[in-house]
Structures are given as C-alpha cells and as structure tokens.
Amino acid sequence: MTLPFYVAPEQLVKDRAEYARKGIARGRSIAALEVREGVLLLAENPSRTLTKTSEIYDRIAFAGVGKYNEFESLRVAGIRYADIKGYQYGRRDVTAKSLASAFSQTLGNIFVQGPKPFEVEVLVAEVGRTVAEDRLFKVTYDGTLYDKRGYTAIGGQADELSDRLGEDYQDTLGLDEALTLTANAFREVEGRDIDGWEGALLAREGPARRFRRLTKEELGEIANS
Amino acid sequence: MTGSLLPLGAPLPGASFTELIRSLDLAPEWSLGPDTPPSGFHPPDATTVLALRYNGGVVMVGDRQATAGYDIAHRHIQKVFAADAYSAVAISGTAGLGVELIRLFQTELEHYEKLEGVRLSLEGKATYLARMVRSQLPMALQGFVVVPLFCGIEPESGTGHVFTFDAIGGRYEERDFGAAGSGSREARAYLRTVYNPGSDRTEAIDHSIAALVAAAGQDLATGGPDLRRGIYPNVVTVTADGVQEVDRTAVAEAAERAMEVVR
Numbered sequence: 001m002t003l004p005f006y007v008a009p010e011q012l013v014k015d016r017a018e019y020a021r022k023g024i025a026r027g028r029s030i031a032a033l034e035v036r037e038g039v040l041l042l043a044e045n046p047s048r049t050l051t052k053t054s055e056i057y058d059r060i061a062f063a064g065v066g067k068y069n070e071f072e073s074l075r076v077a078g079i080r081y082a083d084i085k086g087y088q089y090g091r092r093d094v095t096a097k098s099l100a101s102a103f104s105q106t107l108g109n110i111f112v113q114g115p116k117p118f119e120v121e122v123l124v125a126e127v128g129r130t131v132a133e134d135r136l137f138k139v140t141y142d143g144t145l146y147d148k149r150g151y152t153a154i155g156g157q158a159d160e161l162s163d164r165l166g167e168d169y170q171d172t173l174g175l176d177e178a179l180t181l182t183a184n185a186f187r188e189v190e191g192r193d194i195d196g197w198e199g200a201l202l203a204r205e206g207p208a209r210r211f212r213r214l215t216k217e218e219l220g221e222i223a224n225s
Numbered sequence: 226m227t228g229s230l231l232p233l234g235a236p237l238p239g240a241s242f243t244e245l246i247r248s249l250d251l252a253p254e255w256s257l258g259p260d261t262p263p264s265g266f267h268p269p270d271a272t273t274v275l276a277l278r279y280n281g282g283v284v285m286v287g288d289r290q291a292t293a294g295y296d297i298a299h300r301h302i303q304k305v306f307a308a309d310a311y312s313a314v315a316i317s318g319t320a321g322l323g324v325e326l327i328r329l330f331q332t333e334l335e336h337y338e339k340l341e342g343v344r345l346s347l348e349g350k351a352t353y354l355a356r357m358v359r360s361q362l363p364m365a366l367q368g369f370v371v372v373p374l375f376c377g378i379e380p381e382s383g384t385g386h387v388f389t390f391d392a393i394g395g396r397y398e399e400r401d402f403g404a405a406g407s408g409s410r411e412a413r414a415y416l417r418t419v420y421n422p423g424s425d426r427t428e429a430i431d432h433s434i435a436a437l438v439a440a441a442g443q444d445l446a447t448g449g450p451d452l453r454r455g456i457y458p459n460v461v462t463v464t465a466d467g468v469q470e471v472d473r474t475a476v477a478e479a480a481e482r483a484m485e486v487v488r
Contacts, residue, residue, distance in 0.1 A: 055339050076340060080245055083336045087242070087328070088251065209335075 013142075016117045020141035023119025027065040029155030029189075031165060031182050032125050032148075034134040037175040038204040039125045042182045044190075045198035053200040055211035057082040057094045059127045061202050065155040066120035066141075074103060074122055091208065096126030100137035100145055108143025117141050121154040127202035127210055131171045160189045175201065176221070183222040197222065242336035243329060243357070253325055255364055268369070269298035271323055273408035273440045273447040274305060274315035276376040276387045277416060278401060279429035282464035283376040283385035284471075285313045286433040288408075288441065289456050290448030291320045300448065305459040307468040309334040312350055312377025313461050317406030318392075319369040326357055326371055347377050351388040351396055359394025374405045376463060383465045408440030408447035415439035430460060430471060435483040442487060450480035 030043040030052060041053045041063050053063045054075050062078055064071025081102055086094045103122055111117045118141055126135040136148040146152075151169045153161040164185040173181070179199070186194050199214030246252045274287040287304035290297060298320070306327050308314040314330060316323030333353065338344050345353070354375055361371055375388040389403035390396055397403075401420050404412040415436040424432065434450065437458055441449030450457050457480050460471040 051342070054342075079336065079339045083242055083332055083339075084246060084249070084251065087246070087332050 016111060017142060020111075020117040020119050024066045024121055024141065025156045027067075027119075027121075027155045028195075029153055029157045029161050029186070030063045030065055030123065031151065031153045031161055031185070032063065032123055032136055033151045033165065033169065033173065033178045033182060034131045034136065034171060035173045035175050035178045036131070036204070037201065038127045038210065039134055039136070039202040040175060040178050040182070041123075041125065041200045041202075042179065042186075043198040044186060044194050044196065046196040048196075051198060051213075053198060053213075054079075055209065056099065056124070057086060058091055058208045059202060059210050060094065060096050060099060061125045061200060061211050063123040063125070063154065064120055065122075067118070070118045071120045071122060074106070074118075074120065077106070078103065078124075096124045096135045096137060100124040100139060103139045104143045104145040106143070107139055107141060111142040121158065123152065123154050125202060127204055129204070157189045161185055164189055179219075179222050240337045240340040242333045245336075253329070255322065255361075255369070261367065267293050269293045269302075269320045270446065271302060271304050271317050271320040271406065273404065273406040273412055273437060273444065274317050274374050275404035275409065275412045275416070275433060275436055275440075276313075276315070276374055276402060277420065277429060277433055278376075278385045278387055278422065279424040279426060280422065281383070281385075281426065282378060282462050283313075283387060284426070284429045284433050284460065284462045285315055285374070285376050286430075286437055286458050286460050287315045288437055288448045288458050289451075290446070292446040295445075297448075300451070300454070300456055303459055305461055306331065307461065307470075308350065308375070308377070309338065309344065310467045311344070311380055311463060312347060312375065313463055313468055314354065314376075315374045315405070316371060317374070317409070318371040319364075322361065322364065322369055323371045323373070326361070326373065330354055330357060330373075347379050347386055350377065351375050351386075351398075354388075355390055355394050355396035358390050358392070362393065365392040372405045374403055376403075378463050378465060380465060385463060404436075404440075406447070408437075408444035411443040412436040412440040426462060426464075430462075430475070431479050431482060433460070434458060434476070434479045435486065438480075438483045438487060450477075450484060452480065452484060 028044040033040045043052045056062045056078050062075050082094045122139050124137040128134045136152050138146040151165045168181050197219045199219050203210045269291040271291050276285040285305050291299040291302045305315045370392045378385045387399040387403045402416045419432050438449045441447040457476045460476050462469050
C-alpha cells in the first residue's frame with residue numbers, strides 16, 4: 001500500500017486556480033452592460049450556432065466563457081433549476097440572485113472536490129424595471145460570486161475589458177451607443193479585428209420572456225465600423 | 226433539488242421537463258391503484274372548446290364555465306391558453322387535471338426551446354401532448370377524463386393546423402375544425418353548416434362564437450356568452466405573427482351578433 005503524498009491546501013488551491021485560469025485565458029471575452037433598453041450581452045464568437053449567451057428565464061440570461069462542454073452543462077443546469085423553481089412556485093420567484101448563488105455553490109464544490117476545476121467563468125444577468133434594478137452577477141471557476149454594477153466582463157481579457165468599459169460607461173446609455181462603445185473596447189483591448197459578434201438583449205419592456213438575440217442588422221453596424 | 230446544487234451532468238432526461246421532474250420525484254401524481262373502484266366524486270368539468278382554420282391562421286374559442294353535476298363551479302374559468310409563441314391549447318374534461326396538464330405542457334415547450342435553441346415543430350408539440358394525455362389513462366378509466374384541443378401554425382409555411390385528441394391519447398389532425406367537451410357535438414354540427422376555409426379572421430371569430438352559442442343552446446353545462454353579467458368567451462388567434470388574444474370589445478361585439486340570431 002502506498003501512502004498518498006501530502007499536499008498542503010495552499011498548494012492545492014494554487015495549482016488548481018492556475019490550471020483553471022490558463023484555460024479561461026484562452027477563451028474570448030463577453031461584456032454585459034445595463035442600458036436604457038435593458039441589459040446588453042456582447043460576445044466575440046466566430047460560430048453562428050454554438051452560442052455563449054442564452055435565455056434562462058423570463059428576465060434572466062446566462063453567458064459563459066471557457067470550455068464549451070463545461071459552461072454548456074452549467075447553462076443546461078441553470079435552465080433546469082429555473083424551470084423547476086418556476087413550475088413549483090411561480091414565475092416571479094425565479095431570481096438571478098438565487099441562480100447565481102447556485103452556480104457559485106456548484107463551481108465552488110467542483111473546485112475543491114472535483115477531479116479538476118471547471119475552466120469557466122459565467123455571468124448571470126437580470127433585467128429590472130429601471131437600470132437601478134438590473135442585476136449582474138459574475139461567478140468565477142472557484143465559485144467566487146461578484147455582484148457587479150452597470151457593466152462587467154468575463155473571459156480571457158475580462159479585467160482589461162471591464163476597466164476600459166468603466167472609462168466611458170454611463171447608466172443613461174442607449175443600446176446603439178453601448179454597442180459601439182463595447183465594440184471599440186473589445187478592439188482596443190484585443191488589439192485586432194474581432195472575429196464575429198454574438199449579441200443578446202434582455203429587454204426592459206415587453207411580454208414575459210424578455211431575452212432576444214440581436215439580429216445581423218443590429219450587429220451589422222458595429223461589425224463594419 | 227438537492228440543496229442549492231444544480232442538477233449537473235446526466236444527458237438524460239435530455240430536453241424534456243416532464244422527465245426531469247419525474248427523475249427528481251417532483252412530477253404531479255394523481256394515480257390511483259388499479260383496483261380502486263370508481264367513486265361518486267365529481268370534481269368540476271370544463272366544457273366546450275373549439276378551434277377552426279381560416280385563411281391565414283387558426284382561431285380557438287372556449288366558454289368560461291366549469292360545472293360539477295348541476296352546479297356551476299366557476300363562471301370565469303380560462304380554458305384556452307397560449308402553449309408557446311405559435312400554438313394554443315384548450316382543455317375539456319376534469320378541470321383540475323386539465324389546468325395542471327396545460328401548465329406542464331407550456332413549461333415543457335419552453336424548456337425544450339431554451340435547451341435546444343429551437344422550437345419543437347408543430348407536429349412534435351401535438352405528439353407530445355398526445356403522450357401526456359395517454360399517461361392520464363388510468364385516471365380516465367376512473368372517470369377523470371381530460372381531452373385537450375391543440376392548434377397552431379408552422380411559422381415557415383404560415384398554414385394553420387388543428388389537432389383533436391381522445392382520452393386514450395389518440396391524436397388526429399383535422400382538415401377544417403375541431404371541438405372537445407360536452408357541447409362539442411352541437412358546435413361541430415353548427416360549424417359544418419357555415420364553415421368556409423376562405424374565411425377571414427373576423428368571419429372565423431364570428432363563426433366560432435356562434436358555434437359556442439349553438440353548443441350552449443343545447444348543452445346544459447356549456448356557458449355561452451353571458452351578456453347580462455358581461456362574461457365572454459376566451460378567443461385567441463394564431464397567425465404568422467404568433468398567438469394573439471382577441472380583445473374583449475371585439476369578442477363582445479361578436480357575441481352580441483351571435484346572440485342576436487338566437488333571440
């Protein structure tokens with residue numbers, strides 16, 4: 001019988017964090033902004049079918065970066081969680097806060113106990129009646145939960161992108177201005193042309209389900225500018 | 226749900242919400258033992274609903290009454306619902322079961338759409354609904370029958386379709402119109418005489434409300450438009466623009482016209 005090597009918890013966490021960060025650094029970024037028309041999600045994504053943003057529930061959307069199979073399984077789990085809650089109680093009882101907290105618990109557990117940490121960062125956005133009631137939660141690979149105001153970003157260049165957005169962001173921005181601003185921030189931070197856009201909006205007004213993908217035409221302007 | 230952890234992994238139950246809640250033991254259960262004798266218990270019944278195709282879409286109408294024996298259990302019950310953006314569903318039979326069936330069906334369609342990123346085809350939705358009815362068979366044999374009515378359009382082709390069902394879970398596509406519930410015989414008889422596939426929306430709404438008036442005239446359990454109390458049928462249309470509830474004033478006017486004929 002061989003005894004397992006002793007690994008100090010500090011070392012274990014450090015190794016795992018480094019591993020996860022490396023994976024995420026390869027991922028392309030996603031930005032989220034609270035604007036007049038709702039909450040905007042904009043991602044760099046060359047694929048037309050493998051999306052990074054998704055509807056979760058009436059006013060709640062999801063975005064994930066990193067390893068596709070990992071954030072996809074989180075997306076599916078999030079939709080299941082929300083639909084079960086809405087079915088068992090009522091549609092208004094599904095909130096971004098409880099969902100983000102569930103993501104945080106799950107990722108935290110996997111980080112410590114799983115065979116390997118998930119190489120992902122996820123974003124949970126909820127649109128409110130006013131910008132002040134919007135919610136943006138960011139959950140990192142180790143389950144840390146951040147409550148963000150106004151704008152945020154996830155992915156390889158998350159910090160740079162977020163800082164850049166912070167320079168020009170105002171909570172009175174309209175959708176078009178926000179798109180241009182975010183696209184420019186992406187280009188500056190990446191220092192290259194952007195390889196395809198994926199955009200989605202959680203609309204402030206409208207019927208129950210507020211998530212919609214931005215059309216080619218809506219994204220077309222920023223693609224060419 | 227186990228604590229606040231997400232149900233991760235497991236490709237099964239796939240995109241089905243019903244399978245998901247079943248796997249978690251959260252599915253609604255009404256099943257009785259196979260040898261339970263039929264009881265004398267009569268929960269409220271939802272009565273007549275009907276749907277007909279017209280040029281450009283489908284219209285679906287339901288009366289507002291639920292009856293338990295000779296008793297009016299509810300005067301304002303809703304039997305016609307949007308199933309998703311491009312289809313509508315209505316119930317007849319045991320109201321309590323039917324309402325839950327519809328809630329589950331709506332969640333199922335939405336769940337599938339979100340997970341897969343596309344809507345089920347119209348045929349897929351109808352097939353799924355038939356399966357849900359079939360799973361109620363033991364209850365049907367106990368006397369608690371739910372028979373839905375389903376209609377919608379395929380957004381690509383823009384043509385409307387109507388599906389009827391039976392208590393066994395049989396699914397039938399109708400070429401012109403369909404009806405379910407206690408007054409459905411009378412409603413179908415009426416529609417047979419006036420039906421015209423080239424009808425426009427207004428005429429189709431008129432016909433469907435008049436058919437409900439005809440059903441209420443013969444069937445004790447069906448509540449026609451109640452002009453005195455201001456209770457009007459639920460009317461929705463499904464077109465290439467999606468499901469739309471017909472507004473109350475338009476329904477009230479159509480109801481007035483229909484009642485004028487029988488006065």
